[in-house]
Amino acid sequence: MKTFFTWSMLCLLVTISCNANNKPNSDLAFQKEKNHLIQTTKTDPNTRNIQVALLLDTSNSMDGLIDQAKAQLWEIVNELSYAKCGHNKIKLEIALYEYGNDGLPSQEGFIRQVLPFSDDLDEISKELFALTTNGGNEYCGKVINTSINQLGWKKNNDHLKLIFIAGNEPFTQGPVDYKDAATDALEKDITINTIFCGNYRQGIETMWKHGADITTGEYSAIDHNRETVHIATPYDDIILKLNHKLNGTYIYYGRQGAQKRQLQAEQDSNARSYSSANAVSRTVSKSSGFYKNKSWDLIDAAEDEAFEVEKVAKDELPKELKGKSKAELKQYIAEKSKTRKEIQQKIKELNKKRVLYIKENSKKDDTNLEAALLNAIKKQGRKKSFSWEE
Structure with missing residues (x-):
């Protein structure tokens, strides 16, 4: 019985579904709220x-x-x-x-x-x-x-x-x-x-x-x-500055919105703990189609036609949005969405140059x-x- 550790990485494993095991009642209530705001989609x-x-x-x-x-x-x-x-x-x-x-x-x-x-x-x-x-x-x-x-x-x-x-x-x-x-x-x-x-x-x-x-x-x-x-590239600093701007496009909502927004910042910090280059890799991930946060971000949630922003309780919005009308909220979301897409496109374009630089300056492992x-x-x-x- 030796002491070792085999892991299962990327682990990967997991869709918050099936076994969202042993969640407390408050989490179950939150899930019901999400289902009310965003209809559960059938398998596409x-x-x-x-x-x-x-x-x-x-x-x-x-x-x-x-x-x-x-x-x-x-x-x-x-x-x-x-x-x-x-x-x-x-x-x-x-x-x-x-x-x-x-x-x-x-x-x-x-x-x-x-x-x-x-x-x-x-x-x-x-x-x-x-x-x-x-x-x-x-x-x-x-x-x-x-x-x-x-x-x-x-x-x-x-x-x-x-x-x-x-x-x-x-x-x-x-x-x-x-x-x-x-x-x-x-x-x-x-x-x-x-x-x-x-x-x-x-x-x-x-x-x-x-x-x-x-x-x-x-x-x-x-x-x-x-x-x-981690290979540093001439494009890293620019991408990290864009990450700061990208984070500014997230608009939290819901009972756990502020907490999830904080989690996003914490994972930025975790990536930086390994190197700036690793933080850049995370920023690139945040510009991809895999990084979606419909459960707490109004921009991503609004992409779902079933989402109704007027059903979000005012006290579960950021302070600066609580006094806005439905029309003003929709306009604000549209503007932030446009800004996010522009930033993500810049990140993608810079990343192409970054990837090429890494290939030219590193050995295959x-x-x-x-x-x-x-x-x-x-x-x-x-x-x-x-x-x-x-």
């Missing part, structure tokens, strides 16, 4: 989902892996934002689990669902940065089985449904046989990708490759202790978490008619 036949469940082992030896996940999150999101699938709209959902930590309930197999499938990128970042490590038992088959049963996986096989599990202990441990869990995933068209933190041959010998092979997933071995290198995730996602996405282009 013209939408293709990329569902990523990240299973992270948070035992002691995995601190480096968690650091990579935090440092590389936004570049991964940015690369995925270039996804195309015919004329369909692409939606990214990430769920996150941790396992292999003595601080987790033993009766649950030392497993915790950190987030169900979610498209709330700020919430995903928050939970990722909150992860800590501790010694424990790493049960790969159990956490895979749990994620399959708990999460709201799409039933239609046109969607890209992926599990990523990372760790460094034998894949065979625990009460659930990994072969049974993988067979269940295969039947549900969910692909398991395994990331062994250590020697490539050792990962094969401890069945990490076989765990992926059953669902024709990808097996990778990475150096989880390698520090992420296939031994980190970002490379393992993106290589697998793109390869498996092509099988379902997804393509990637900037």
Whole structure:
């Protein structure tokens, strides 16, 4: 029973739906309010989902892996934002689990669902940065089985449904046989990708490759202790200044609006804690179609035809908007929306130059978490008619 930590990164895993587990009554009331303001939309036949469940082992030896996940999150999101699938709209959902930590309930197999499938990128970042490590038992088959049963996986096989599990202990441990869990995933068209933190041959010998092979997933071995290198570019300072202007276009509303606005600022700070270049990557993500905040931002909410701004309680608006009429509010929202789009377009144009500069001034690295995730996602996405282009 060695102390390690295998994580499930990007973890991904989670759409605030299904198991928005154990929420207090106040949160349930908030959800009802959201449903009243913004009608719950049925599955759009013209939408293709990329569902990523990240299973992270948070035992002691995995601190480096968690650091990579935090440092590389936004570049991964940015690369995925270039996804195309015919004329369909692409939606990214990430769920996150941790396992292999003595601080987790033993009766649950030392497993915790950190987030169900979610498209709330700020919430995903928050939970990722909150992860800590501790010694424990790493049960790969159990956490895979749990994620399959708990999460709201799409039933239609046109969607890209992926599990990523990372760790460094034998894949065979625990009460659930990994072969049974993988067979269940295969039947549900969910692909398991395994990331062994250590020697490539050792990962094969401890069945990490076989765990992926059953669902024709990808097996990778990475150096989880390698520090992420962020390349600074001549465009970074300009993009960060635009981020400040971009933040000024968000208009919170609702009972949790101010809190979510603060969360946005906190995740900007978390990104900066790794480097200015990482903060730039997050800013680029905020200019993509994946960064939407309809539950608390009036600009994003107004894109939904079912949204009625007049139904938002005046005392749940920012101070400067409480005295405005319905017509004045709509005009204000329209102006802010126009400004946001202009800023986001400038960021995108600068980012094209930034990406080119990074390519010309860095060496390709296939031994980190970002490379393992993106290589697998793109390869498996092509099988379902997804393509990637900037």
